[in-house]
Amino acid sequence: MLQGSSVDNSGPSFTPLVVLELASDAKEETIAWLMGRIKDQQQNGGAELLVEQLGPGVSTQEKYNPNIFLVGASWQRLLSGAEDLGLFKEFSDGSMRAFTCANKLNFKEFKGDGDSFLSMAECQYIIKHELDTLRAKDETHVPGYTQTKLYPGKSIVRRLQSKGILIQMFPLHEKEALKRLSFSWYKKVKLSLQPLGELKKYQLSLTFNFFNCFASLFYIAFVMQDMVLLRQSLATLLITSQILNQFMEAFLPYWLQRRRNKKMIHKVRKIRTLEGKELPLTEQVRLEAHMSTYLGTFDDYLELFLLFGYVSLFSCVYPLAAVLVVLNNITEVYSDAFKMCHVFKRPFSDPAADIGVWQLAFETMSVIAVVTNCALIGMSPQVKTYFLDSETQLILWTVAVEHVLLAFKFILTFVIPDVPKHIQIKLARLEFESLEALKKKVKQY
Numbered sequence: 126m127l128q129g130s131s132v133d134n135s136g137p138s139f140t141p142l143v144v145l146e147l148a149s150d151a152k153e154e155t156i157a158w159l160m161g162r163i164k165d166q167q168q169n170g171g172a173e174l175l176v177e178q179l180g181p182g183v184s185t186q187e188k189y190n191p192n193i194f195l196v197g198a199s200w201q202r203l204l205s206g207a208e209d210l211g212l213f214k215e216f217s218d219g220s221m222r223a224f225t226c227a228n229k230l231n232f233k234e235f236k237g238d239g240d241s242f243l244s245m246a247e248c249q250y251i252i253k254h255e256l257d258t259l260r261a262k263d264e265t266h267v268p269g270y271t272q273t274k275l276y277p278g279k280s281i282v283r284r285l286q287s288k289g290i291l292i293q294m295f296p297l298h299e300k301e302a303l304k305r306l307s308f309s310w311y312k313k314v315k316l317s318l319q320p321l322g323e324l325k326k327y328q329l330s331l332t333f334n335f336f337n338c339f340a341s342l343f344y345i346a347f348v349m350q351d352m353v354l355l356r357q358s359l360a361t362l363l364i365t366s367q368i369l370n371q372f373m374e375a376f377l378p379y380w381l382q383r384r385r386n387k388k389m390i391h392k393v394r395k396i397r398t399l400e401g402k403e404l405p406l407t408e409q410v411r412l413e414a415h416m417s418t419y420l421g422t423f424d425d426y427l428e429l430f431l432l433f434g435y436v437s438l439f440s441c442v443y444p445l446a447a448v449l450v451v452l453n454n455i456t457e458v459y460s461d462a463f464k465m466c467h468v469f470k471r472p473f474s475d476p477a478a479d480i481g482v483w484q485l486a487f488e489t490m491s492v493i494a495v496v497t498n499c500a501l502i503g504m505s506p507q508v509k510t511y512f513l514d515s516e517t518q519l520i521l522w523t524v525a526v527e528h529v530l531l532a533f534k535f536i537l538t539f540v541i542p543d544v545p546k547h548i549q550i551k552l553a554r555l556e557f558e559s560l561e562a563l564k565k566k567v568k569q570y
Contacts, residue, residue: 141195152269206251246474249296437494499527
């Protein structure tokens with residue numbers, strides 16, 4: 126039909142990493158142009174990647190979208206992409222440095238031709254980066270779509286996505302890794318966390334959730350001053366939220382997905398029963414294409430943030446809250462693993478140095494927790510018996526203890542650096558070497 130050979134059941138001639146699904150009615154002229162740009166050499170403005178069209182699969186009689194393409198890359202192209210991306214890898218001296226092909230043999234995990242140097246998630250992220258950086262050159266519009274304008278230097282892929290020509294782009298699940306995970310969820314499962322700048326877009330949502338979850342508890346604690354009711358409310362919230370969250374996050378979406386894909390799943394079972402082998406690549410891709418899209422880490426972080434609040438804000442009144450949250454975290458490992466492996470398409474793994482502004486959110490919560498617990502202890506009958514004559518003196522002592530604890534917290538924060546000294550030295554050395562290399566490069570020109 127178009128460029129390259131179709132992928133049969135035996136698999137493509139390269140390792141497929143990313144799937145591109147175009148609209149079923151996309152113009153052949155458009156597809157040929159896009160595939161040509163993806164395969165073209167970098168010096169010509171292309172991505173220099175490998176592309177093959179997905180075949181019809183086992184049953185050719187069923188209606189399917191023919192415009193699904195598998196994208197991969199040669200090993201050398203992935204290494205050059207890692208250099209373009211500035212992907213940090215462990216150097217021979219133990220420091221983390223941006224990868225360069227010139228120094229590839231000096232990186233710790235680079236052995237032989239470096240086949241296992243990059244993880245599959247890193248390779249998929251490189252492919253995504255290369256596709257995202259495909260830029261329009263002298264084209265004024267998308268071929269086949271005269272109304273869809275292109276502007277020099279702007280991303281082609283994002284333009285096609287905004288116009289509905291490119292339906293989705295997602296990385297494939299690694300089947301062997303999923304098998305290993307199914308036998309050892311606790312040891313292996315890790316969520317791929319994206320950079321947390323997204324919190325800035327959801328500050329209003331975070332504030333709303335904070336007041337929605339904690340306003341009633343603060344009212345019970347400081348207005349009604351009913352500690353028994355506060356303990357009961359905390360227990361009810363933690364137990365019901367634990368059950369509801371696991372159900373709503375993983376099992377309900379999984380059940381709905383199976384209902385949507387009932388015909389596809391029945392066909393997959395039939396293939397496995399009759400042929401007694403692994404699911405063919407074509408069926409795996411089409412099955413994953415119908416999975417839900419993972420929308421990011423905000424909801425996962427928000428859940429942890431609220432649980433941290435339940436434990437820390439009222440720990441002196443209900444210490445058992447910590448036990449309930451630990452139980453929640455244990456079940457969360459299973460549900461998150463199940464969710465990421467069987468409910469959602471595999472998300473692209475964006476590198477992140479830390480958890481971003483969520484660090485500030487958790488630190489702010491810890492400060493509020495000190496104030497809250499000191500106030501609750503000051504309100505307890507046991508403490509009030511020592512200050513029967515003067516309520517003002519009780520308040521002053523409570524505020525004094527709270528200030529001492531906060532001062533101790535901030536002193537510890539200052540004394541114990543977030544980045545160890547030896548890492549700071551290595552980072553400074555790396556920055557110095559980078560500046561020296563830049564100076565030499567400037568002199569050459």
